[in-house]
Amino acid sequence: xxxxxxxxxxxxxxxxxxxxxxxxxxxxxxxxxxxxxxxxxxxxxxxxxxxxxxxxxxxxxxxxxxxxxxxxxxxxxxxxxxxxxxxxxxxxxxxxxxxxxxxxxxxxxxxxxxxxxxxxxxxxxxxxxxxxxxxxxxxxxxxxxxxxxxxxxxxxxxxxxxxxx
Amino acid sequence: xxxxxxxxxxxxxxxxxxxxxxxxxxxxxxxxxxxxxxxxxxxxxxxxxxxxxxxxxxxxxxxxxxxxxxxxxxxxxxxxxxxxxxxxxxxxxxxxxxxxxx
Numbered sequence: 001x002x003x004x005x006x007x008x009x010x011x012x013x014x015x016x017x018x019x020x021x022x023x024x025x026x027x028x029x030x031x032x033x034x035x036x037x038x039x040x041x042x043x044x045x046x047x048x049x050x051x052x053x054x055x056x057x058x059x060x061x062x063x064x065x066x067x068x069x070x071x072x073x074x075x076x077x078x079x080x081x082x083x084x085x086x087x088x089x090x091x092x093x094x095x096x097x098x099x100x101x102x103x104x105x106x107x108x109x110x111x112x113x114x115x116x117x118x119x120x121x122x123x124x125x126x127x128x129x130x131x132x133x134x135x136x137x138x139x140x141x142x143x144x145x146x147x148x149x150x151x152x153x154x155x156x157x158x159x160x161x162x163x164x165x
Numbered sequence: 166x167x168x169x170x171x172x173x174x175x176x177x178x179x180x181x182x183x184x185x186x187x188x189x190x191x192x193x194x195x196x197x198x199x200x201x202x203x204x205x206x207x208x209x210x211x212x213x214x215x216x217x218x219x220x221x222x223x224x225x226x227x228x229x230x231x232x233x234x235x236x237x238x239x240x241x242x243x244x245x246x247x248x249x250x251x252x253x254x255x256x257x258x259x260x261x262x263x264x265x266x267x
Contacts, residue, residue, distance in 0.1 A: 013188030020219075035249060038250040042221050049186065049187045109230040110226055111226040113258055117254065
């Protein structure tokens with residue numbers, strides 16, 4: 001079974017809880033464990049918070065971000081793909097951005113752990129960004145005990161994530 | 166997110182309750198800092214995380230921020246009762262070297 005979902009929301013702090021809960025609700029079609037679900041919620045929260053806090057900080061207006069999910073599998077498990085895309089300022093130095101504890105907002109009590117958490121909690125991660133155009137985070141997570149044969153896309157994403165480490 | 170302070174002798178327990186994310190950490194910071202000032206004379210401070218139902222990396226920043234404030238008064242800070250998912254993030258961040266788990 002393939003199931004998809006697309007969500008477009010304003011980049012507002014108020015939407016952080018909604019975004020992670022919506023993805024978690026969608027993921028239920030793959031019957032995830034509590035711990036898988038909580039990893040997914042955390043990773044989504046990090047990606048969405050990045051877009052809300054960083055992407056539109058210069059323009060001062062609240063633009064939109066989109067979350068797309070694709071579930072492949074059934075109630076015994078499968079694979080969940082998630083992309084979070086914004087049309088914001090983009091990331092000038094992606095290599096630095098991916099380093100643990102690196103943050104551009106030092107005085108703001110930011111931990112700088114967002115991307116590290118996404119990489120650790122998900123099975124695949126990739127980052128595309130262009131200054132002035134926006135940022136796209138792609139992640140996937142295998143769910144359940146059923147062995148999942150990764151598609152070629154997944155392998156490419158995983159390799160890019162490994163190369164970025 | 167809610168914070169409740171409770172004292173046992175000269176030890177202050179700060180009970181965190183609810184979800185900790187970037188959005189709701191704002192108001193919690195102000196309240197937590199008032200509690201830090203009020204209990205600045207404590208022997209130690211313990212954050213009880215039993216009722217934290219969700220936490221992302223904002224929680225790490227939040228705890229380190231309060232830790233720094235308690236440090237100014239020479240009060241050591243500990244963490245206790247994290248749920249499995251909270252523990253996973255805290256463990257990963259290395260925060261237990263600053264605030265040991267008790």
